[in-house]
Amino acid sequence: MEYQIKASSISNKNAAIQIKKNNIAFGTTAKSADTLPNPAELFLGAFASCMLKNVERFSAMMKFNYVKAIVNVSAKRTEKPLKMDNIDYRLTIYSSDENLNIPLLKKNIEKFGTIYNTVKLSCNINGIIEQQKDTTNN
Incomplete structure (x- = not known):
């Protein structure tokens, strides 16, 4: 079995993982520490x-x-x-x-x-x- 995902981020903003037809947002900045998963x-x-x-x-x-x-x-x-x-x-x-x-x-x-x-x-x-x-x- 092999797995593949794609992730991207925008400078000073947040990021997301693209898995199949889903986007999972995650935090990369201090501003999102209380709202998005790290x-x-x-x-x-x-x-x-x-x-x-x-x-x-x-x-x-x-x-x-x-x-x-x-x-x-x-x-x-x-x-x-x-x-x-x-x-x-x-x-x-x-x-x-x-x-x-x-x-x-x-x-x-x-x-x-x-x-x-x-x-x-x-x-x-x-x-x-x-x-x-x-x-x-x-």
Whole structure:
């Protein structure tokens, strides 16, 4: 598989990533720091997107149903060298399905996530996956 994107910026303004038919705006100036994602947040967004895509993928393979999944991701940046040092996540799966095997799901996400595996080569990843019983879909 190969991937391709295009990104552009305007001096003293903001930037955007063009992916397929979508534009994702991001900040490159101090003026947009409170309103647009910065590159570090986009990086964490890619990490979270990988996890959520794999929840969907593995729900079919592992034969479990879920209503929604939410992942919260945080990271620490070191100054010397400048890099992400620790990424922590909490993935909550809203499901009442007894077929949801959390330890196996975690193992599969950690083994088969493209972005997850790329990131773990350069920093520590710590995470928790939990099931929240959904009472609306019994």
